[in-house]
Amino acid sequence: MARGPSSPSAPLPRGSHRGTPLIELQRVTKVYGEGRLSVAALQEADLRVWEGELVSIMGPSGSGKSTLMNILGCLDRPTRGVYLLEGRDVSALTDNELAEIRNRKVGFVFQTFNLLPRATAAENVELPLIYRGVPRAVRRRMAREALEIVNMGHRLTHRPAQLSGGEQQRVAIARALAGDPRLILADEPTGNLDSRTGEEIMGLFQRVNEELGVTVVLVTHDPRRARQTRRIIRMLDGRLVGDDPVPDEEFVRAARGGPDGKAGEPAG
Amino acid sequence: MESLRLALDGLRANRMRSFLTMLGVIIGVAAVVALVSVGTGASREVTAQVEALGSNLVMVIPASARGRDLRLEDVAAIEARVDGVLAALPSIQRELTVRWLGRSEKVDVVGTTEDMPQVQRHPVARGRFLSHQDVLYRRQVAVLGSRTAERLFGPHDPLGREIFVAGRPFAVIGVMTTKGRGGIIVPDADDQVFIPITTAQRILGTTRVGSIYVSVAEGTDVGPVTNHIRRIFEVRFNDPDAVEVFSQEQILAAVGNVTGILTVLLGSIAGISLLVGGIGIMNIMLVSVTERTREIGVRKAVGAKRRDILAQFLVESVIISLTGGLIGIGLGMLGSEAIARFGRIPSVVSVGWVLVAFGFAAAVGVFFGIYPAMKAARLDPIEALRHD
Numbered sequence: 001m002a003r004g005p006s007s008p009s010a011p012l013p014r015g016s017h018r019g020t021p022l023i024e025l026q027r028v029t030k031v032y033g034e035g036r037l038s039v040a041a042l043q044e045a046d047l048r049v050w051e052g053e054l055v056s057i058m059g060p061s062g063s064g065k066s067t068l069m070n071i072l073g074c075l076d077r078p079t080r081g082v083y084l085l086e087g088r089d090v091s092a093l094t095d096n097e098l099a100e101i102r103n104r105k106v107g108f109v110f111q112t113f114n115l116l117p118r119a120t121a122a123e124n125v126e127l128p129l130i131y132r133g134v135p136r137a138v139r140r141r142m143a144r145e146a147l148e149i150v151n152m153g154h155r156l157t158h159r160p161a162q163l164s165g166g167e168q169q170r171v172a173i174a175r176a177l178a179g180d181p182r183l184i185l186a187d188e189p190t191g192n193l194d195s196r197t198g199e200e201i202m203g204l205f206q207r208v209n210e211e212l213g214v215t216v217v218l219v220t221h222d223p224r225r226a227r228q229t230r231r232i233i234r235m236l237d238g239r240l241v242g243d244d245p246v247p248d249e250e251f252v253r254a255a256r257g258g259p260d261g262k263a264g265e266p267a268g
Numbered sequence: 269m270e271s272l273r274l275a276l277d278g279l280r281a282n283r284m285r286s287f288l289t290m291l292g293v294i295i296g297v298a299a300v301v302a303l304v305s306v307g308t309g310a311s312r313e314v315t316a317q318v319e320a321l322g323s324n325l326v327m328v329i330p331a332s333a334r335g336r337d338l339r340l341e342d343v344a345a346i347e348a349r350v351d352g353v354l355a356a357l358p359s360i361q362r363e364l365t366v367r368w369l370g371r372s373e374k375v376d377v378v379g380t381t382e383d384m385p386q387v388q389r390h391p392v393a394r395g396r397f398l399s400h401q402d403v404l405y406r407r408q409v410a411v412l413g414s415r416t417a418e419r420l421f422g423p424h425d426p427l428g429r430e431i432f433v434a435g436r437p438f439a440v441i442g443v444m445t446t447k448g449r450g451g452i453i454v455p456d457a458d459d460q461v462f463i464p465i466t467t468a469q470r471i472l473g474t475t476r477v478g479s480i481y482v483s484v485a486e487g488t489d490v491g492p493v494t495n496h497i498r499r500i501f502e503v504r505f506n507d508p509d510a511v512e513v514f515s516q517e518q519i520l521a522a523v524g525n526v527t528g529i530l531t532v533l534l535g536s537i538a539g540i541s542l543l544v545g546g547i548g549i550m551n552i553m554l555v556s557v558t559e560r561t562r563e564i565g566v567r568k569a570v571g572a573k574r575r576d577i578l579a580q581f582l583v584e585s586v587i588i589s590l591t592g593g594l595i596g597i598g599l600g601m602l603g604s605e606a607i608a609r610f611g612r613i614p615s616v617v618s619v620g621w622v623l624v625a626f627g628f629a630a631a632v633g634v635f636f637g638i639y640p641a642m643k644a645a646r647l648d649p650i651e652a653l654r655h656d
Contacts, residue, residue, distance in 0.1 A: 070650055073569070075568075075569065075649050075650050076650060095573075095574060096573045096574065099568065099571050099572065099573045099574075100571065100573075102568075102569060102570065102571045103570065103571020104571070108569050108570070110653070114562065114565075114566045114569075114653065115566075116563055116566065118277065118281050119277075127566070127567065127570050128570040128571050130270055131567070131570065131571040131572045131573070131576055132571065175570070179570070179571070
């Protein structure tokens with residue numbers, strides 16, 4: 001599958017951030033509530049993420065990671081400030097316009113997988129394509145291709161309950177990939193998985209990032225997982241307090257699954 | 269298309285619940301169709317019965333509360349003085365015991381004259397009808413309705429037999445043809461015994477006449493005839509409201525009014541049950557939206573717009589109501605057929621009312637589905653994803 005302008009075989013060289021950033025936050029603030037009861041979950045956040053980056057966000061609970069992810073994923077709008085996605089200001093779009101952007105530009109991966117329990121793996125992966133109006137037959141093919149990328153091509157008709165946690169998360173990643181997004185946002189994607197399975201999922205993110213050139217931003221509590229990304233952003237009390245590249249010598253390549261992408265253990 | 273598939277999936281996931289919800293609509297629609305069919309059938313039957321009395325008919329009955337009596341002289345007066353009258357037929361009816369050998373039946377006994385077959389278009393099948401002499405000489409002769417003959421004599425030939433009416437002996441001189449109409453508001457003419465009115469008055473110890481049927485010549489305007497008759501009685505009793513004079517059209521109109529109101533009333537009551545069914549839909553859809561909050565969140569996260577979610581849930585409730593409507597129409601038709609078969613009330617399934625019931629069911633689905641669907645469509649994706 002050809003993905004975006006950046007060629008799969010040659011992702012942008014890291015460190016040479018040129019042109020328009022994929023993500024650009026300018027003094028973005030998100031306030032919940034009003035008056036004296038209001039809480040600023042995100043304060044004056046400035047952030048740039050370039051195409052092809054693999055970024056982790058760390059921080060204690062309540063530090064604003066989820067708020068940041070929601071805004072990056074166009075699920076929520078900033079109270080103040082500007083969010084440019086691919087250079088386009090999306091801070092004040094309507095609900096329907098945001099839905100359109102989520103549909104075409106963003107793929108979500110959740111801690112709890114969030115697959116539809118009654119739908120098969122293939123049907124789950126098709127979901128974003130349905131809302132894009134892709135014809136059924138094309139959808140089927142795209143879903144199968146996405147499932148093959150995550151080594152789940154042999155589980156097309158299984159339902160989530162018949163899959164292990166690691167397999168479910170693979171299906172969820174396939175769903176995020178199916179729409180051919182520029183950006184994958186993953187909120188603690190390994191949080192519900194045992195360490196071996198988590199390792200496989202991280203390997204999958206690394207592979208998707210390197211081979212397909214998809215930008216990945218993920219939230220994690222685990223410093224080990226963070227060192228499996230190329231850049232670590234730290235948050236505290238709604239502020240971005242750290243932003244450091246992971247030096248090549250510290251970068252940890254995640255152990256890949258078996259050669260055929262054998263599924264990991266069921267989630268504990 | 270896509271929302272149709274989604275909705276069907278949703279319904280299949282909870283078969284029992286979908287069916288029970290549908291049941292409310294099924295019962296409502298079935299009730300509307302069945303009751304309205306029976307109402308329509310009854311109204312047609314009543315109309316047919318009134319028409320079967322004979323055409324161009326005017327009826328005279330004493331005003332109930334005024335204690336005025338009609339007499340045979342009035343019959344003669346109408347025949348003699350009113351233009352366009354073919355015949356005036358006095359009638360007095362009473363339920364009496366009629367016996368033959370050991371068999372005894374309660375039968376509607378009608379005192380009448382030789383004009384009855386012509387005025388009411390009810391000919392004799394066998395033997396002869398009452399004659400002018402029979403009436404004149406108060407003979408104790410009787411003509412049997414076809415069903416009465418059947419009830420009393422079974423396989424035996426009634427002609428020439430002696431029956432006892434209120435203990436007096438009568439000779440059976442004839443049997444009427446089967447008219448096949450009657451029983452609801454008009455007495456069943458097939459289950460009557462006809463005797464001379466004079467004889468009937470003597471048995472009953474009275475000189476009154478129960479009612480007078482006036483047969484008007486074809487092509488004569490009935491209006492002036494009724495007015496003239498009314499005036500005759502107004503003069504005789506010195507009372508403008510002494511008698512009531514109806515033309516057949518007036519009776520038909522009145523009957524049509526009553527049965528029409530009845531039909532609408534029945535339909536409305538059934539419609540209320542359809543409304544209750546709709547509330548059931550709304551209830552279950554609200555539960556469904558709550559249960560599937562997370563699913564809605566996921567769908568929105570991957571790009572479902574408000575109208576996508578709205579359509580998914582709305583189509584679901586409309587499918588419930590339409591399917592329920594179709595099944596209800598089927599059951600309602602079966603039900604009205606059953607009522608017709610066992611209740612002796614004919615039923616007429618009217619296409620118009622079936623469409624009304626179906627349309628109403630569809631409207632119920634939309635009306636009661638829109639609120640839950642909007643609730644689903646308006647969910648905030650972040651909140652919905654957090655829901656457990």
